[in-house]
Amino acid sequence: MNSVDNGLGVEKVHVWRGDLHVLRGVSLQVTPGELVHVAGPNGTGKSTLLRVITGLLHPEQGTVTWCSRAIDRFRAEYQAQLTYLSHEPALKGDLTALENLRFAVGLKRQVAPAELREALGHTGVAHCADLPARVLSAGQRRRVAMARVLAMRASLWLLDEPFANLDAQGSELVSELLRSHVLQGGLAVIVAHHELRIECPLRRLELHA
Amino acid sequence: MSVGPVEVFLLVMRRELRLSFRRPEQLLQPLVFFLIVTTLFPLGLNLQLSLLRDMSPGVLWVAALLSSLLSLDALFKSDADDGTLEQLALSGQGLVLIVTAKTCAHWLVTGAALVLVAPLVAIALNIPSVAFATMMVSLAMGTLTLSWLGAIGAGLTVGLRRSNVLLSLIVLPLAMPLLIFGAAATDRAISQISPAGALYFLAALCVFTCTLAPFAVTAALRITLE
Helix, strand or coil: CCCCCCCEEEEEEEEEECCEEEEEEEEEEECCCEEEEEECCCCCCHHHHHHHHHCCCCCCEEEEEECCEEHHHHHHHHHCCEEEECCCCCCCCCCEHHHHHHHHHHCCCCCCHHHHHHHHHHCCCHHHCCCEHHHCCHHHHHHHHHHHHHHHCCCEEEEECCCCCCCHHHHHHHHHHHHHHHHCCCEEEEECCCCCCCCCCEEEEECCC | CCCCHHHHHHHHHHHHHHHHHHCHHHHHHHHHHHHHHHHHHHHHHCCCHHHHHHHHHHHHHHHHHHHHHHHHCHHHHHHHHCCHHHHHHCCCCCHHHHHHHHHHHHHHHHHHHHHHHHHHHHHHCCCCHHHHHHHHHHHHHHHHHHHHHHHHHHHHHCCCCCCHHHHHHHHHHHHHHHHHHHHHHHHHHHCCCCCHHHHHHHHHHHHHHHHHHHHHHHHHHHHHHC
């Protein structure tokens, strides 16, 4: 785990989408060992906020900082320390679950297949490791994507609806993974519709239309 | 342990090739297209052998350009659709490097394959075998340049639905110099005149595109990701 001095800061971020003012001066601080739950009705810019934090989307106003430095100044270095799970599980249907993970995680760090199988085991899809991702169910794909999040060993987790498509057991599993990540000093920003029941330092950020 | 640029390049390349070979039909389509289009010309025009020989470099090159275009549309599209492109951009590795590896892999399965089947087509078009070497070298440089030009177009149009026609409209005008010098090189080789001048021009275009296009593609993709 990378050591983090001050964590993540989002300061008065404004984003327009065409004429639509999506984010109106959102500010947020996340310190190591803390989870922030971004909540709010549809269309209030929760996913947009997450994309701003990843550095994929440049806000029209405001800054995102990591360890008190603006991320624009060291984007690649910053992005190497985060892992992002979007609506799409970002798996190639023609590759097996394991091949998908090997590629995605392999870009971040050297990784052995055994370790990836272990990560798949943690999320309960070890038996899917050698199946092409296209034959997996939506829930299984989500679990494979979660295994990728886990195997990245990033200090900052940015998860967009990590509970989507998951059964009760799967949701519990993700909660548990989040809890242990945060308790080990990691940071997490989660977009989720329902209430989180995770026993760790948790803060809620409500976005309004 | 961090991952070096060479490893990243190979990793992306291996993945792209693996993906291509899992879909052999997509791999074969441009090649079959190339073969069929070049076969249509002699059939449709009912030419005399000498006329065919005069026209063949142009026919060969136009067919090669069009068949290379066929697969360019998909270069970034599937990655953009399934969210992989975001993951690539967030990998902490330079997107330029990843884009370069992707385009090189794309050229290997389309352009290089086309170069290999070109002698077959050349025989059908009555191109003498003395010109084969020049034809293959010029096609190799031409298709590589086209892959890069196409990658710029694919990067720009990746966010659009039905981008295929727009992509052709962007890329084909840029590909005109390739057609002119490529066909000229082949033509000269057929007439047994030194094709060096045209080949040098092609090589210059190739180097120019290969060095600058990766940055243009990356910039185009970054705009798309916003």
